Amino acid sequence: MSVKFKNVGHIYSPDSPFEYVALHDVNLELPLHKMVAIVGNTGSGKSTLVQHLNALLKPTSGEVHINDRIIVADEKPRNLKSLRKVVGLVFQFPEYQLFEETILRDIAFGPKNFGISEEEAEARARMAIKQVGLDESYLMRSPFDLSGGQKRRVAIAGILAMDPEIIVLDEPTAGLDPQGAKQMMQLFADLKNKHNKTIYIVTHDMEHVLNYCDEVVVMKDGRMIHQSNVEDFFAEGELLNDLHIAPPAIIKVKQMLKERGFKLSKANDFDTLVKDIVKEVRK
Amino acid sequence: MKNIALGRYIPLNTPFHRLDPRAKIDAMFLMLIAIFIPAGFIGYGIIGVAVVACIYLAGLKFDFIVKAMKPMMFMLVFLLVVNAMVIKDGVALVTLGSFSIYSGAIIQTLYITVRLMLMVMITTLLTATTKPLDLTLGIECLLAPFKKIGVPAHEIAMMISIALRFIPTLIEETDRIIKAQTSRGVDLDEGSLKEKIMAVLSLIVPLFVSAFQKAEDLANAMESRGYAPGATRTRYKVLKWTTSDTLLIVGTIVVIILNVGVWKLL
């Protein structure tokens, strides 16, 4: 069981004046039961990449393996619904997919499409709305009366209620307030830790990458140019420079201390850092 | 969905793209008039040659034009069925019991098909080679004389340009919403009638919500930048009529004359 990209290329509108090569020969293996960050500049192909994970986009060359499913270029895949039940994809700005009369029905829409009974779907909706940090009183309201951030939460709840094994999120926290974004990230971390889910998340926020993710995949101009664990990623000074990524403050501080001869432990939190500094200074 | 070709601008730099939009609009109307001259298949041949030459000049690919025609396929099939039942001229080609399809029906359908194809080709030629903004400017200039009798030329032109501007945006939006709902298990191809209605609803509601939202945003943006519909304004881009524009018009008039000739002689 794994998620693999083999020589995957994707061309938008092939053979037309709008032809655009969005992915070039991507080879990639994504671990399960981990939280993997997909980073890269705008237009680098992150959204294109993740839409291959539930076959919304099919590779125009190469193949994508998802558990025991293989999606091959030029072959019409069958029964994609079963794949989409396993891989839940939350789009960039998912608030635009709300349509039902009540939030309850909107969240229950996904599970019902996958053959879950009405009652079970509603029970899941009740759970999902709490998971995303809204209370049950929202369930009977119209999704269109909510603020942007609340809509986002409801849309994410709609995917969580489908209970997919692999949850793919395309910039789920873009435009949320910092506190809300943190809560969201904590939710995803809990889903991984407590419910053994796999989380793939597209993000521009390096603090989130550092604090919540296990691995990093870097996209640039449609190519996968780097894959490693989070620590190694932030140690790649040149790569970060090249991507115009400013590393999180703690990483910078640690680097500066190391340059001045401090011995620091690996953990990247301020508690450990302060302890290390105190220990070093006392010496 | 994204591959909808009808009404789409193709950014190229060909002699045809550089023509004055007024000339292209005039030429389009003249050609549409030419199509309605009853000069039979010969007349359509003349128009066809002229149109194909223009398509070649405009650097448009053949399959782009074919794509633009796709939406009318359904209509043509419908037309064929109706014609087959109504028209009883010519010889019977196929007989099924008491029902026969006559050659007249086939010819009549073919005739209308060619006419529709030419019309789509001509309008595609205009929209594919003229930027929406230039198109509006052209329409506005051509409508200007009617301002005196109270035609709101500028407003009409602005409405057309906004509509044209938003076609690709709405197509993109539809595509996005289809993908988002597909991720939630919507299956547009299969399922019971109830499921299908639900699927369509799950697309239409968000599409309308987002269209209204966009309209509101646009109205606010225009207003906050001081847009006033009736105000007199100068133009950044001034249209210039060149010799090639005159040639285009002369060319289309020649086509009309030829068609009239064919009609009167035959």
Ligand SMILES: Nc1ncnc2c1ncn2[C@@H]1O[C@H](COP(=O)(O)OP(=O)(O)OP(=O)(O)O)[C@@H](O)[C@H]1O
């Ligand atoms: N439907 C489409 N048709 C044609 N080109 C597209 C389409 N969608 C994306 N592209 C192009 O493919 C490239 C990669 O797009 P993608 O959306 O994957 O980028 P991204 O890394 O997600 O960027 P962002 O961080 O801005 O979301 C972009 O240059 C974009 O213009």
Ligand SMILES: [Mg+2]
């Ligand atoms: Mg994106």
